[in-house]
Amino acid sequence: MFQAKIKADFIRTVIDATAILVDEAxxxxxxxxxxxRTVDPAHVGMIDFKLDKEAFDEYECDEDTEIGVDLEKLKSILRIATGEETISFTYAKDEGRMTVNLGNLTRKLALLDVSEMADTKIPSLELPAEIGVPITEIWQAIRAAEAISDHIKLIADPESFQMIAEGDTDVVELKLTKDQLYTLKCGEKVKSMFPLDYLSDMIKIAKGKTDEGTLNLGNNFPLKLSLDMANGTIKIVYLLAPRIEAE
Amino acid sequence: MFQAKIKADFIRTVIDATAILVDEAxxxxxxxxxxxRTVDPAHVGMIDFKLDKEAFDEYECDEDTEIGVDLEKLKSILRIATGEETISFTYAKDEGRMTVNLGNLTRKLALLDVSEMADTKIPSLELPAEIGVPITEIWQAIRAAEAISDHIKLIADPESFQMIAEGDTDVVELKLTKDQLYTLKCGEKVKSMFPLDYLSDMIKIAKGKTDEGTLNLGNNFPLKLSLDMANGTIKIVYLLAPRIEAE
Amino acid sequence: MFQAKIKADFIRTVIDATAILVDEAxxxxxxxxxxxRTVDPAHVGMIDFKLDKEAFDEYECDEDTEIGVDLEKLKSILRIATGEETISFTYAKDEGRMTVNLGNLTRKLALLDVSEMADTKIPSLELPAEIGVPITEIWQAIRAAEAISDHIKLIADPESFQMIAEGDTDVVELKLTKDQLYTLKCGEKVKSMFPLDYLSDMIKIAKGKTDEGTLNLGNNFPLKLSLDMANGTIKIVYLLAPRIEAE
Structure with missing residues (x-):
């Protein structure tokens, strides 16, 4: 038996965070x-989140269970709740539906067959640089970059972190020095390029929910973006594959 | 001679309430x-409203008169006023246009030929159940239901009121017990099913303007929704035809 | 060398004001x-603005220089700034790009070849009537007029100012008497008709930024609309060609 009660905003955060990559999870x-843990169909972006039981007002789970969820359907019920309203979930293992309660309103949500859904393995990556970045400035850089390109370079060196997008004639660049970052651990310069659309969606999830994100970077390697929200009870890790830079 | 002055929000309420059913009234x-009094072209929904002279800041009407109004045209001038601004109407029986004043702005609004417009007769209905419902919760249930179906069942019994929508796999249900309702007068259980689009439009009119609506229900019978707004000076009654439930 | 720092809202005002007429300036x-100074391709509307150095937090310009700007590109970076954020511009005459800074973010903005861009000559006009109008009421009249027509007559006489739009059946009229206007200098009655779309765009620029606009009118002559904003450090003058009224 699974029974849980949570502020609508908290469950919405992990559902929205997953829904930027897939329709079902x-x-x-x-x-x-x-x-x-989910990877998008193109295998470009990956999410690995934990919504800690401490994030819940009430939480009870007798037995580990996997469920398959149509995210758009779940979002349609979350959309109705205001951020502060609490929402309850009840699920018994042999049922094909989860019961979602919002006040006196009940939604019986059909679940998907998990036997058809592959497990997502999170690759283990050695990423030499770690940068604690201010989400607001990263977001401004991404919006500025979107006007001129569809990819962006992320560069870390021992003294600074940079984001550079190059259009046909124009350039967008954000440069943050060590003292403008939360943390900067970087032995030698690393550089990778990423698709802006995925990165934009990932940073948008953090916007307004946390001031800081942690980036791990390598040289032409995937990036790892770690987000801690709701006093650390929501942990989201995104992986994003690099684009090969045309020389 | 007709001369009247009223807060823009009040006249907007009855015009919007009518415009969900027809373009001209x-x-x-x-x-x-x-x-x-107006019925929509499909004869599914009907409105019967009274905007009491007490709702007006000034009101003068020498002689009963019928006017035909293009609702979209009238809405275009109401849209310009802020909710608290007052708007004045002047109409002399032999003129083909009504004069609408908003501050120093005058709109001469051509009226429609009423001789071409049929009278709407309000059917007299015996509806055994009466339920005083909270608009906010009804609205949440309608929004949740719209995600899975295009019709909804309304059920009253001596102890509770329910709204149930069934999709292919999912169910939305709102259950309000007697103590969660403003009133509940119901001898024996009644049940009727209604089109969600019409019901949604009708409840939307009430949202934010009144906390309570009164529903009258029968068994596979039309519903009657009565809304009292602006301290009872605006009375709107909607009738909505049932859908036949496929067994 | 050109170096300047300004509140984002101020530079946005003149860019938006120009962008209603052209894409490049x-x-x-x-x-x-x-x-x-720019005229639109149809030669119907013209803008002549000055953004005074007093509007800037910092301003330095060694040598008069002309630059060609893709307005949509510049707007894409201005869009990212909040109204109160300051934005910096640096340009050295021999460079093909202007550097725009917003906090730690840098946009290198490619400029256009000014040798291909014609000079705009502002015609000298003798306009006998001058009217200081309240922007809010003019804006309401324009919105009301747009519902019924695509042009509007502006009429001044020694005692009042009027705006009249006539549809097939409906009329919109704003009448402001001398005491409802900021100023009214008018020897004898003048009347001209203008396209609503241009006039609407021009007045929209002023809305919320200044209470008053100054109109200069003649008889079947262009109008001149002068707007003073940001304590007089932004001066915008629009000229708008009349439409010939069908008799």
């Missing part, structure tokens, strides 16, 4: 919280 | 206020 | 501020 309900 | 100007 | 950078 498999979640794991466990005694210490909900886990979700 | 016939209104009756009388010494105690304005009446409008 | 030539601006003149001088020691006492920035000038822009």
């Amino acid at each position: 498999k979640f794991k309900l466990t005694s210490d919280g909900i886990y979700g | 016939k209104f009756k100007l009388t010494s105690d206020g304005i009446y409008g | 030539k601006f003149k950078l001088t020691s006492d501020g920035i000038y822009g």
